[in-house]
Amino acid sequence: MDTISIKIxxxxxxxxxxxxxxxxxxxxGINIPTLCYMHLHDLxxxxxxxxxxxxxxxxxxxxxxVPACATECLPGMEIKNQTIxxxxxxxxxxxxxxxDHPTDCxxxxxxxxCDLQSMAQQMGIREIHYKGDQSHYIKDTSPAIKRDMDKCxxxxxxVTMCNEIQTVGALSSINRGFMSVVAPAFQxxxxxxxxxxxxxxxxxxxxxxxxxxxxxxxVIRALADPNKxxxxxxxxxxxxxxxxxxxxxxxxxxxxxxxxxxxxMGFDYVFDTDFAADLTIMEEATELLDRLxxxxxxxxxxxxxxLTSCCPAWVNFFEHQFPDMKDIPSTARSPQQMFGSIAKTYxxxxxxxxxxxxxxxxxxxxxxxxxxxxxxxxxxxxxPDVDFVLSTRExxxxxxxxxxxxxxxxxxxxxxxxGESSGAGVIFGTxxxxxxxxxxxxxxxxxxxxxxxxxxxxxxxxxxxxxxxIDFNGTPIKIGIAHGLGNARKLLQEIREGKSQYHAIExxxxxxxxxxxGGQPLHHGDSTILxxxxxxxxxxxxxxxxxxxxxxxxxxxxxxxxxxxxxxxxAHELLHTHYFDKSNHVEISxx
Amino acid sequence: MMxxxxxxxxxxxxxxxxxxxxxxELINVLHKTQNTFGYLPxxxxxxxxxxxxxxxxQVYGVVxxxxxxxxxxxxxxxxxxxxxxxxxxxxxEKIIDEFRNLLDxxxxxxxxxxxxxxxxxxxxxxxxxxxxxxxxxxxxxxxxLDSVKEILEEYE
Numbered sequence: 001m002d003t004i005s006i007k008i009x010x011x012x013x014x015x016x017x018x019x020x021x022x023x024x025x026x027x028x029g030i031n032i033p034t035l036c037y038m039h040l041h042d043l044x045x046x047x048x049x050x051x052x053x054x055x056x057x058x059x060x061x062x063x064x065x066v067p068a069c070a071t072e073c074l075p076g077m078e079i080k081n082q083t084i085x086x087x088x089x090x091x092x093x094x095x096x097x098x099x100d101h102p103t104d105c106x107x108x109x110x111x112x113x114c115d116l117q118s119m120a121q122q123m124g125i126r127e128i129h130y131k132g133d134q135s136h137y138i139k140d141t142s143p144a145i146k147r148d149m150d151k152c153x154x155x156x157x158x159v160t161m162c163n164e165i166q167t168v169g170a171l172s173s174i175n176r177g178f179m180s181v182v183a184p185a186f187q188x189x190x191x192x193x194x195x196x197x198x199x200x201x202x203x204x205x206x207x208x209x210x211x212x213x214x215x216x217x218x219v220i221r222a223l224a225d226p227n228k229x230x231x232x233x234x235x236x237x238x239x240x241x242x243x244x245x246x247x248x249x250x251x252x253x254x255x256x257x258x259x260x261x262x263x264x265m266g267f268d269y270v271f272d273t274d275f276a277a278d279l280t281i282m283e284e285a286t287e288l289l290d291r292l293x294x295x296x297x298x299x300x301x302x303x304x305x306x307l308t309s310c311c312p313a314w315v316n317f318f319e320h321q322f323p324d325m326k327d328i329p330s331t332a333r334s335p336q337q338m339f340g341s342i343a344k345t346y347x348x349x350x351x352x353x354x355x356x357x358x359x360x361x362x363x364x365x366x367x368x369x370x371x372x373x374x375x376x377x378x379x380x381x382x383x384p385d386v387d388f389v390l391s392t393r394e395x396x397x398x399x400x401x402x403x404x405x406x407x408x409x410x411x412x413x414x415x416x417x418x419g420e421s422s423g424a425g426v427i428f429g430t431x432x433x434x435x436x437x438x439x440x441x442x443x444x445x446x447x448x449x450x451x452x453x454x455x456x457x458x459x460x461x462x463x464x465x466x467x468x469x470i471d472f473n474g475t476p477i478k479i480g481i482a483h484g485l486g487n488a489r490k491l492l493q494e495i496r497e498g499k500s501q502y503h504a505i506e507x508x509x510x511x512x513x514x515x516x517x518g519g520q521p522l523h524h525g526d527s528t529i530l531x532x533x534x535x536x537x538x539x540x541x542x543x544x545x546x547x548x549x550x551x552x553x554x555x556x557x558x559x560x561x562x563x564x565x566x567x568x569x570x571a572h573e574l575l576h577t578h579y580f581d582k583s584n585h586v587e588i589s590x591x
Numbered sequence: 592m593m594x595x596x597x598x599x600x601x602x603x604x605x606x607x608x609x610x611x612x613x614x615x616e617l618i619n620v621l622h623k624t625q626n627t628f629g630y631l632p633x634x635x636x637x638x639x640x641x642x643x644x645x646x647x648x649q650v651y652g653v654v655x656x657x658x659x660x661x662x663x664x665x666x667x668x669x670x671x672x673x674x675x676x677x678x679x680x681x682x683x684e685k686i687i688d689e690f691r692n693l694l695d696x697x698x699x700x701x702x703x704x705x706x707x708x709x710x711x712x713x714x715x716x717x718x719x720x721x722x723x724x725x726x727x728x729x730x731x732x733x734x735x736l737d738s739v740k741e742i743l744e745e746y747e
Contacts, residue, residue, distance in 0.1 A: 169646020174655040185647040186633055194646070585641075586634045587594045 004075040009082050020048075021068035021079055022055060032057065032081055033090065035097075035119055036155035037069040038204060042462055042527035043484075043511045047160040052153070053093050054119065057081050065089055091123055097153050099130040101207070108151075108208050113522055115206030116153060137181060142190040144197040144213055144370040149181050152209035158182060158201035165511065167486040168317065170195035182209075194320045194584075198313035198485065198509040199367030199518015204525075212367050212519060215388045216398050222359040222387070223266045229351065230359045231269040232262050233339045233418070236277065237365040237429030237514035238392045240536035244521040244529070245396035246406045251532030253540055256411020261399050262363075263412055272414045273362070274421030276339035277428040277437070279558070280310060281549035283332040283575050285442040286566035288504055292446070295503075296475070303328045305480065305495065305502040308434050310334045312372035313509035315579065317485050322492050323581035331576040335428065336362050336369055337378050339418065340385030341574045346562045347418060355383055362389045365429070365517030368509070377577055391519025420554040423454075423541035430534045431483035431513035432459045432466065435506035439470055439479070440548045447473040454547045460538070462512065462531065465490065467502070480505040483513050593634040600638055602627055607642035614645040617653055621660055630664045666701045666708035668746050670726050675714030677721040686722050687711065689739040706746070 002017040008030055015024035025032050036052040039045070048069040056065035060078035065086065068079075080086060098120060105111055137149035154173075159182055162171040170193045174183050184193035202210045222230050243252040262270045288306045295302045307329040309315060315334075318325060333341065339362070344355040351358075362369060366389075372378070373386035390398065399406055413419070424440050427433030436459045443451045458468040459479065464487040470477045480502040482488045488507045494500040510516045515533040516523075523529045546552055563571050606623045610616035620639055625631050631654055640647040654660045670690060674683050687709075691697060694707050701708040717723050720732025724742065731742055 163646065163649065169648050172646065172648035172652035174648075174652050176656045183648075185636070185651040193648070586637045588600055589594050589596050591596045591598050 004073060006073050006076070007078040009080060015073055017073075019073055021057060021059075021066070021071050021073055021077075024073045025068065025079075025081065030081060032068045033119065033122065034069060035115060035153070035206065036157065038155075038157050038160070038525050040511070040525065040527040042531055043165075044464075045160075045165060045511075047157055049156050051156060052097065054090055056086060056089055056093070058083055058086050091125065094119060094123055094125060095128050096130055098125065098128050099132055100134050101153065102134075102150055109211045109214070110208035114208065115524065133178065135178070135181065140189050141213060142195065142197070142371070143374050144367040145190055145195070145199065145202060146211050146213055147190060148209055148211070149183070150209075151207045152182055153207055154180065154182075155206055156182065157204040157206065158210060161200040161204055165484050165486055166196070166198055166200055166509070167489050168194060168196055168198070168321075171201060192584075196313040196316035196320070196485065196509060197368040197371045197518075198317075200510060201518075202367060203510075203516070203518045203520070203522065212391050212394065213370060214394060215370070215390055216394050216401070218388050219361055219390060219398065222361070225359075228357055228359045229268045229353055230266070230361060231271060231343055231347075232267045232361045232363060233271045233273045233276065233336070233343075234258060234262070234363040235273040235336070235365055235429065235514065236426050236433075236537060236540075237517060237520065237533065238363050238395070240429070240515065240533040240540070241365065241392050241520045242396060245393070246399075249532070250529040251536040253536050255540070256413070257406060257409040258363075258395075259414055260409040260412040261404050261406060264404055264409075265398070265402055267361070269415045269418075270412075271339070271343075271418040272421050272425075273335050273339055273364075274425030274428070275418045275552070275554060276335035276342070277310075277425035277434075278422050278549035278552045278555045279338050279342070279575065280332055280335045280428075280434075281424060281437050281441050282555060282559070282566045283338075283571060284308065284330045285438045285445065285549075287330050287332060288438065289442055289446055290567065292477070292503060304504075305478075305500060306330055306504045308438075308504075308506045309577075310428065310434055311368070311508050311510075311514075312336075312366070313368035314485065314488060314507045316368065316371070316582070317488065317509065318492065319580050319582040321489070321583065322496070323583045325492065325495065326579040326581065328495065329579065331578065333378075333575055333577045334369075334372065335425075336364065336372065336386055336389075337577070338575050340373070340378065342558070343418065344380070344383075344385055345574060346558065355380065359387045360385065362386050363392065363395045364389050365392050365514045365520045366510075367391060367518040369519075392517075393519060393521060396521070417554040417557065420552060421544075422549050422552045423544035423547035424549045425552075426541045426544065427537050429514040430460075430537050431508050432461065432481050432506065433513065433537065434508075435459055435479055435481060435504060437549060438504070438506075439477075441550045442477075443470070443472055444548065444550070446475070449473060451548070455542075462534070477504070478502045482506070483508045484511050485509050593637065595634040595638065599628070599635070603635060603638045604642055607639065612643055614643040614649075617643060617645065617650065618657075621650075621654060625660060630661045632662060632664075661699070663699065663701055663708070664705065667706050668726050669708045669710065670724065672709075672711050673713070673715055673717075673721070673723040673725075674711045675718065675721075677714075677718035678723055681721040683711075683722045685736060686724065686734055686739060689736050693740060693743060707743070 003014045004017050013028045035054040038047040050067040050070045055068040057068045058080035140147040239255040243254040259270050291302050309330045340360045370389045378385045424437035436456045466481045512530040516530045636650045640650045724731045724734045
């Protein structure tokens, strides 16, 4: 590492050559405040538009203050981070930002979790000296995401996530000057745009300009209704992140406490989405083997690679942007929807109640799941298979609202039969996990041999696109993995151009997979949190007695009693789906 | 759903082709397209986005940023009122108000019959004639409130 000497506040430091003042200061333990800046180290993503100017510092010999996030350190540079001029400038800048921001913090959805609020607190703002116009925009509510642009501070983090990382292109900066705002094309509603509801914009929004649609009150109402049996499913990625909202270290597994809290809240049955993940593997692995076998036998009509279909934002993405390829993904529904479908048929029958009297609630790390459960094809006579979806953050709020002392809760097991799961179901929550789970089952079904080593470390990691060839006892199976929709796009383009060599590809829309979902506790730019959650999922998998989906006894029983076998007619009806062309192309008319 | 005719799609595609479908050339493509159609309606932006492999939101972001780009069609007789310093001090603002009153439209708008559109510009170098009004390419100098009506009547 080449180093250079610089001075910060009269102290000498050796810092890495070529770094910004911000990074250099951080490397020697000096904190420079930032607001619009965002750096996700483990995802190789930096956003430094130098828009907010909160990070300004003085550089001796330069007339103007410079933004630390985008100014390179030069040898001998003398930087002042604590002069009155710097501190006053930052305060002025913040007051100017606040002068065009509502001050309804007490009742704001981001109260206590807002970067702008923390900054105002840190800088000791007690008065806003600047009075001027305030921006007012129409609030926009979609099935998953709410936009309140009065609260936008123009940091543009959402624009970077939507365009650079996800390549969805739903949001852009529009207009100029004071009228400048982030919006979809022609200021249409998010619902009418190409938005996939991945929620990555929400995950990085420093204020409450972008938030999830809150379903907590609907759930409270359902719980209070004596005529309803309310059952809940919890997704794998929730149990390794929820703890953060209660002061636990990232990656702490709080499955038992979460289950206990849900029981205390009055849910009649607390089940596990991991059960449905095992079910998904039964269907998806069977579908993969069916396509593979036909392909090997020379059927040229077979569509390969098989693409996973558990991620609803990913489904929205290809429906909008690659509708010509909508017959390639697996037709298996997502675990959330398989759960809802089985709960309102198989389990409702067992209880002897009508589906209308059952309310299925999902706890998800995801915002797109809110939209997914509202899709028409997942309803029977207007009654949805899954009624409400709460994000991990909403569950935390609900637990706090009900005054449950989370820390003192004694761990409780999931209920049966839909609470039983394998380790394969657990790792659904991370990039690489779905395909590893599928491989564990597909290997044994295909080779008819026992798989002794179930850990496929070559499929794990955090690189955006990964690939590996798994030996199915002499038949090489080529696997691709992508997380982040921009990376999914690359693999899709390869398929479109006929260059793809893979047999199966796993795609998750969010960076890191569901552990980095749009409904998770906010990481505030610290990507090590995602790594900790990922590690926790793999350790939860390791601790399970059963680690292959097809060995889950409750799944075996479900097929024996109800579904028959994977891809049976009943399974098709309840566990599979079809996709739509949502590309809103302009109609081209004859002259 | 928006509609656009084949010929116009072909025109836009030809312009994008000229710039190698490079999204870095978006502004140039928009300029040339606006020269061709007079304005940039939604469906035109959609075809441009597709051809340059960029998002519609990005295209609209650029269109809405630059005041030169417009999404409203200009009238048959576009009226431009100079707001340069000389014209301004000689009452351009009042002239604008008179046009707005008589046509019942604001700056940046077009009359319902698509006959007139109203916009302002900065100094056309005819300060001696201030205040100056352009209708199409024709220059009117020393415009007074009373003459506004007469100018419009020329195009009836």
